[in-house]
Amino acid sequence: MAYDKENFRNVTIKDVAKRAEVSIATVSRILNGKDRVSPLLAERVLLATKELQYQPNDVARALKIKESRSIGLIIPDIENPFFPALVRGVQDAAKIHNYAVILCNTDGKTEEEKKYIQFLYSKRVDGIAFTESVDNKKNIALLDSLGIPVVLLDRRVEGMKASGVSTDNRLGAFMATKHLIERGKRRIAFISGLPKLSSGAERASGYQDALLSYNIQYDKKLAFIGAFTYESGYAAVENLLLSRYQFDAIFASNDIMAIGAIECLNQYGIRVPEDVAVVGFDDIRLATWYKPLLTTIRQPVYEMGQYAIKLLVEHITGERSSPHEKIFVPELMIRQSSGGLEESK
Amino acid sequence: MAYDKENFRNVTIKDVAKRAEVSIATVSRILNGKDRVSPLLAERVLLATKELQYQPNDVARALKIKESRSIGLIIPDIENPFFPALVRGVQDAAKIHNYAVILCNTDGKTEEEKKYIQFLYSKRVDGIAFTESVDNKKNIALLDSLGIPVVLLDRRVEGMKASGVSTDNRLGAFMATKHLIERGKRRIAFISGLPKLSSGAERASGYQDALLSYNIQYDKKLAFIGAFTYESGYAAVENLLLSRYQFDAIFASNDIMAIGAIECLNQYGIRVPEDVAVVGFDDIRLATWYKPLLTTIRQPVYEMGQYAIKLLVEHITGERSSPHEKIFVPELMIRQSSGGLEESK
């Protein structure tokens, strides 16, 4: 057998104690550096750990001190270009605090979320960072009932006891729409995200606010419900085109839908930005590689991930007791798809 | 305090035992379903677990049975577009077998790799899936010495005792180069990946093999050393252009470098594919969103991730004892950047 467990007898704190001729309590104390301990013994113990190549067993430790030093990260799908930066932010921050992060992809399915929550609870993670899907209440309640610290990513839930980090979606959508209006557009189509998600709903209202403040009538026929996917962006535009309803711009609730939209426009021989200006949301990396370069609203995704863990750790340690809502401010990235920086008409 | 541990007294197997009026051994047996047990007690116990909302403590279990049901996944960077699909494949496969996956980003730094290996060992993961960076020998040896089952992703290391999964890089590079040759190209520049990586080296030799088999002289001046990054692709082409050396095609060792290369060509007013044909490697999602659509060599990245875990689990369970090398076969995806499907000159 290639990996014969017998060959690799785990060296435990007992072995170290024996070799250094002290008690296991002393070894533990020296290794954790909490209590005072004589330098002489410390040296002997440290030597023994080197000689035996002792590596503490974190699972025993976790059992005893009821702290696994691991956190769960629940997201819909790492293959969605929005998430890698978020995950990286989470992981980098976790590393600093010495937490392991357990990654879970749910595809936005409530049932999967529930399974993973229970799974993570079995593993006794110290906290969970959660980018939730649609049907919020139930799983949030579950989390509450388990008493695990939670921070919500990119979502907001009414009356939730947990902390959250997000971007000001409403403001972002407002900025995007305003940008289009200022470039002379008046018939601005809107592709929403999942309206059940706070991010989706907020972006929709930002869009409407902007129209309102420029005295442009909100037109239902220009509003489409998307699902944050390429396909839904494409489909929305196709429907719009088929309806033969006039429009001169599109604001899509995320970049992938914006790209789907542009692809569809191109397919029908409509030029971006000459015929129709397009703005997205998120500023994923692809936005600067896609042609035309995508004008979009930047969310500081990496920082959001980092901040989420900062918050989570504060809750875990008890340093912070009451929930906190961190809202990042979005930034308009003007690029080609909205006509770039040149003057309008 | 928001998360008062006292309020959420963990219910243990003892509580269940008491409630069901049986011994803890019986509870354990019923829950694990190994030994025979009377239906009557089973029912009582199951009822008690429901009533108390008992969730087994996996860390205690892990300590006892020396099996944490978690695996480590070490990659350079989840933000590199190559990895999300791989990670997803790994995670989906792990889910099936009920393993938690702990994600680690090393940025390809040997030192970070080492730290994470030790970290994961402390957590007593049951196995590690490892996409290694440059300086292989040392960390591989470390893994060997720890006796943890390992499977190597997308890399091959001589004389390694671990299993590995990869794509036939040499064949892929051969196919890419051949494709360009068959489209009439003769002066094909090559941007390598990190030559210290097996994938880098193998692609280089595939390129050379193809030239050879078409009797085209290998020309050092057309070969550039890249680092699998956008910037290195861009820089390579810029150098090539500055050298004023003639070329009519580029084969880049991955898609991001190919895109960097095309961006640079565009910057200098050179059209792709009209003036220069470009082929990449990997077939990341971006390859079909980028303009021009990127001709590339597809690696079945998701499947590779899945297969790696399949292998890893087999090693963990002892089902498979000797290392196995799984090599996927690449596929040529003909798109616009090489001139598409139209006949060549």
Added chain:
DNA sequence: GTTATCCTTGTAAACGTTTACTTAACCTTT
């Protein structure tokens, strides 16, 4: 009706730590 066999359940030890409590040695202080 006694003995043997089987099967279900219980008792208790173990996994590798941390830590409350005890002990003993060494300082102070008077």
Added chain:
DNA sequence: AAAGGTTAAGTAAACGTTTACAAGGATAAC
């Protein structure tokens, strides 16, 4: 020099499971 105080080290219990072993009851065999 005795009493008290401080400190470093050791002993043993505990964290929540699994499981070897023991025990007892029922069934089968004679």
